[in-house]
Structure formats: structure tokens, C-alpha cells
Amino acid sequence: MSAVIPYISKPHPVTGVTNAKFGIWLFLASEVMLFGALFSAYIVLRVGAETWPHGSEYLSVPWAFANTVVLITSSLTMVMSWAALQMNNFAKYKKYMGATVLLSFGFLIIKYIEYSAKFHHGYFPANNTFLAIYFTMTGLHGLHVIGGIIVNSYLLFPGSKMWNTDPERFAGRVECAGLYWHFVDLVWIFLFPVLYLL
Amino acid sequence: MEAHSAEEMQRHVKTYFAVYIALLVLTVATVGVSYLHTTTAMHILAAMVVALVKGSLVAAIFMHLSNEKKIIVYSLVLTVTFFIAIMVIPVLVECEIFRYLDRMVS
Numbered sequence: 259m260s261a262v263i264p265y266i267s268k269p270h271p272v273t274g275v276t277n278a279k280f281g282i283w284l285f286l287a288s289e290v291m292l293f294g295a296l297f298s299a300y301i302v303l304r305v306g307a308e309t310w311p312h313g314s315e316y317l318s319v320p321w322a323f324a325n326t327v328v329l330i331t332s333s334l335t336m337v338m339s340w341a342a343l344q345m346n347n348f349a350k351y352k353k354y355m356g357a358t359v360l361l362s363f364g365f366l367i368i369k370y371i372e373y374s375a376k377f378h379h380g381y382f383p384a385n386n387t388f389l390a391i392y393f394t395m396t397g398l399h400g401l402h403v404i405g406g407i408i409v410n411s412y413l414l415f416p417g418s419k420m421w422n423t424d425p426e427r428f429a430g431r432v433e434c435a436g437l438y439w440h441f442v443d444l445v446w447i448f449l450f451p452v453l454y455l456l
Numbered sequence: 457m458e459a460h461s462a463e464e465m466q467r468h469v470k471t472y473f474a475v476y477i478a479l480l481v482l483t484v485a486t487v488g489v490s491y492l493h494t495t496t497a498m499h500i501l502a503a504m505v506v507a508l509v510k511g512s513l514v515a516a517i518f519m520h521l522s523n524e525k526k527i528i529v530y531s532l533v534l535t536v537t538f539f540i541a542i543m544v545i546p547v548l549v550e551c552e553i554f555r556y557l558d559r560m561v562s
Contacts, residue, residue, distance in 0.1 A: 274525040287535040294539045301546040334476040337518045440518045447510045451503035455490040
């Protein structure tokens with residue numbers, strides 16, 4: 259016998275939203291504080307440092323700009339995959355979700371090119387405070403991208419079978435995965451100027 | 457979000473693409489501004505204003521916050537309050553009053 263979790267597809271009478279959506283938002287709230295702590299640490303380190311390099315002295319602005327475009331585009335394809343389900347167009351959902359996963363891999367490939375260029379030049383987290391906070395923040399963000407790829411790939415392939423058995427619940431899952439993915443995009447929107455442009 | 461009619465969804469889709477274009481334009485703008493010769497303070501101000509506008513667009517439209525239930529909005533107001541607090545802590549560390557208090561206790 260399987261336990262039934264209540265209010266997965268129907269809104270909870272108290273909150274007005276599904277438990278799934280309320281749950282993902284509470285998780286994202288904790289994520290805001292996790293990345294917030296790192297941004298706070300960045301300010302402390304930068305204000306306390308005698309010298310602070312301009313991001314472009316160590317980092318490649320063109321690659322990061324390209325990655326910003328890739329991530330913003332993946333956010334669009336993610337919200338479009340959800341919109342496709344709302345319009346009962348499963349084929350379109352597959353296309354947009356597939357594009358989201360491909361773009362996420364694109365982001366990681368560019369990040370890999372960036373990281374290996376740093377290592378090639380002998381730039382490691384231990385070299386200075388700027389590189390330490392750069393690798394910490396982009397590394398944690400990169401882990402979030404990998405997490406998103408795992409969830410979105412599941413929803414693209416094996417998990418999409420649920421569309422035939424419980425479409426409402428499946429659309430809810432895609433919406434929650436989307437909220438997480440847009441958050442990952444949102445973090446990058448702040449990371450890009452803070453680390454590369456200032 | 458509640459169930460949507462087809463026309464309503466078409467309208468949403470148009471908004472999503474408009475936001476996407478706005479995000480691209482703002483990304484180009486933030487890189488462009490960073491090449492201007494001005495003070496570091498002005499660079500920080502410009503970069504943060506653009507990032508806040510971009511972030512708000514993503515949160516309001518892609519994450520549907522502009523049309524979300526009160527419980528979620530209130531939870532996020534609480535989160536943002538604490539977020540601002542941890543952003544202000546590094547500034548407080550630099551405040552003269554805390555140096556003074558520090559001297560008093562030591």
C-alpha cells in the first residue's frame with residue numbers, strides 16, 4: 259500500500275496552493291539565504307581586501323556573456339515547456355524541455371572551457387581571495403545547474419509517462435522544476451556582473 | 457497559476473518572449489556600461505540596478521510571482537527581509553559605533 263501525499267495537484271484549502279508548490283518555494287527561500295550568505299561573504303572579503311582585481315583581469319567576459327545568453331534562453335524554453343503542457347501540446351513540451359536540457363549542457367561546457375583556461379594559467383582557488391570566492395560561488399551555482407539537468411532529464415524521458423496517467427500532477431512537477439530552474443538563472447544574473455564586470 | 461484558456465496562454469507566451477528580449481537587451485546594456493570610464497561606485501550602482509530589473513522580470517513573469525497566492529508572496533517578503541539583513545551585516549562591521557563598542561568591552 260502506498261501512502262498518498264495530500265494536495266499534490268489540488269490547492270490546499272489553507273494556503274491556496276498545492277503542497278508541492280509551497281514546498282518548492284520554501285526550498286527556494288532557503289536557497290536565497292544560502293547564496294545570500296556567499297554574497298555577504300563576498301562583500302566582507304572585498305571591503306577588507308587591500309587590493310581587489312577587476313573581474314576581467316582573470317576571467318573571460320565574452321564567455322560569461324555567452325553563458326548568460328544561454329541560461330536566459332534556457333529559462334525561456336523552460337517556461338515555454340510548461341506553457342505547452344497548459345495548451346495540451348505534449349510534442350511541443352518535449353521539444354522545449356529537450357532544448358532546456360541541451361542549453362543547460364551548453365552552459366556547463368562553456369563553464370568547463372572557462373575553468374580549464376583558469377587552471378591552464380595556474381589560477382586556483384588558493385591563489386587569492388578573488389579566485390577563492392569566484393570558484394566557490396560559480397562552483398556552487400554549477401552544482402545547481404547539474405541538479406537541474408538531472409530533474410529536467412527525468413521529466414523529459416522516464417518521468418513524462420505521467421502525462422498519460424495524471425496530466426495535472428505532471429504539469430505541477432514541470433512547474434516546480436521550472437521555478438527551481440528560473441532561480442538558478444536568477445542567481446547567475448547577479449553572479450555575472452558581481453564577478454566579471456565589477 | 458489556475459487552469460488557463462487557450463487565448464490566455466497565447467497572451468502569456470507573448471509576454472514570455474517579450475521578457476526574453478528585454479533580458480537580452482539588459483544583458484548587453486550591463487556589459488556595455490562596464491566599459492564606460494566612470495567611478496567604481498557608479499559601476500556597482502549601474503550593475504546592481506540592471507541585475508535587480510532583470511531578476512525582478514524573471515521572478516515576476518517566468519516564476520509567475522506577479523500573479524501568485526499571498527502565502528508565497530509573504531514567505532518571500534520574510535526571506536527578502538533576512539536577505540537584506542545579511543547584506544547589511546558587512547556594512548555594519550565597518551561602522552564607527554561598533555568599533556567604539558568594541559573598544560569599550562575590551
